[in-house]
Amino acid sequence: MNNHYPFPLIPLPYDYTALEPHIDGLTMDLHHDRHLKTYVDNLNAALAPYPQYHSWTLEQLLYYADELPKDLQTPVLHNGGGVYNHNFYFAGMSPTSAKAPVGALADSINATFGSFDKFKDAFKTAALSVFGSGYAWLVAEADKSLKIITTANQDTPLPQNVYPLVAIDVWEHAYYLMHYNLRADYIDDWFGVANWDAASALYGQIATS
């Protein structure tokens, strides 16, 4: 699928109801077909008058946003960030994934945080600490060391020169229908569908210099 203009609405890699009972189908339907679609449509609309950027990848647009025309920078950061973050979030959940990291990522999580359970505690604390809307991420540095970060609104981790491994969207639209205002319960449920197969594979693909 295109990773340049016009950016596609990437279908969910599972059914809307596939993450139940952890995350309900109506939330997934609205989140993907309305929230993400709006970001995709608005990103494409912003880029339409600028054919010189139609070959840029989403990552290039976000990373080099300060090289874009001034009136294009904010629409790209807001909407392109919304596309990047949501694509990462949706791919980072799975009804069939192993429920814990494997291989090198498992070893690194144990070495960094003490155990997978201690990592989960730290990740939950970080996700709860996001004031208002944003995301919590497990990311790797270029040397493959791990850290947990949070981003506000639709900011992405890309400017921090890190490799995202897994992300949780803690905007209220991600959980309000099922979990009401109880973000902590949503985070606990998200751990039941987090795609550790994908995160472990991403970690394994990082080339160390």
Ligand code: MN3
């Ligand atoms: Mn969202």
